[in-house]
Amino acid sequence: MDQHIPTQPSGPEAAHRVQQALAALRRGAAVVVDAADGPLLAAAPECLDEAGLRAFRAQAGRGGLWLACAAWRSPDGPRALEVSGLGAGELLALVDPARSLEELARAQRLAAAPTDADAALELCKLAHLMPAALLASSQLDCPWRVSTGEIAAYAGWVDSALIRVVEARVPLALAEDARIVAFRPRDGGREHLAILVGRPEDQAEPLVRIHSECFTGDLLGSLRCDCGEQLRGALAAMNEAGAGVLLYLAQEGRGIGLVNKLRAYSLQDRGADTLEANEALGFAGDERSYQPAAAMLQALGVGRVRLLTNNPDKLAALAAAGVEVVERVPHSFPSNGHNESYLATKAERFGHLF
């Protein structure tokens, strides 16, 4: 048996193994999570077709197949369903967050998930897939293996350093004197961008905005949220003030990824609010880390800021990372006929200061 014994849970080699596992999951292949109780074979049901499921069964051998979902939790941990006889379409239907919870609860077929199911579910989150995993215990060889320690250490390792890659002048309609500096995460993932208006490094306390990517709001002008207005409003305020830094973080959907955000939207269309929708999918309300934002400010030599935000988490995260927030500058815009309840939920359930 190819028993993988990690020396360090974090570092380039461990990160490489995690990344290979993420890519494998996304194309429907099975990966092995080396856990305390032995190897656990895992695949993402949303990426499995019938052929993939057959291959999974062959790798799993004679043991049973379990389906775990981060949303199916009891106070004792994740729960799972015995799914040995089911087809790929049936598995997918079971993890459909819009219908499964209720049905499963009624049938009361949920049992305690195999040990270390959480690590497999975390791997799905890192792959920006739905946190649901088909699981089996396996003794067979598999080219993609990661340990639970490597999975746990991965996000922190990625966030702990950024590489400053390039700087270019990019005149913007709202701020002609603008530059973009790109910062690449340590795992070679998508770059975070700092948009510098004027010369913020020359100001004692420049305006700063931490903005998480929102494809729908920023680019398409979606009216479901306030992101587009916040983005453009921040650039205009910085232009007006003569300088500022807008950190554009590659953290779509508060860190759950665009596809999962669209899943959350579809749950919101059935009555959930933005927090409940995240939770029904098995995510926390907010899955972001502001470590990259603090690291970018430090790299840019900006240690004291006036932060454009309504989000208390951003204030706390910057302070904890050693960036002094001398002032919170409120950053709200009128509602538009589609985002009233989104804005109300931010105030009522996320503690946003309006």
Ligand SMILES: Nc1nc2c(ncn2[C@@H]2O[C@H](COP(=O)(O)OP(=O)(O)OP(=O)(O)O)[C@@H](O)[C@H]2O)c(=O)[nH]1
């Ligand atoms: N999961 C999820 N993400 C959403 C939803 N609506 C918007 N987002 C994402 O939320 C993020 C926007 O967050 P920010 O602009 O940083 O706003 P904020 O956390 O409200 O904080 P401030 O605007 O600074 O007060 C973007 O990544 C959006 O894609 C939603 O309904 N569900």
Ligand SMILES: [Zn+2]
């Ligand atoms: Zn948005």
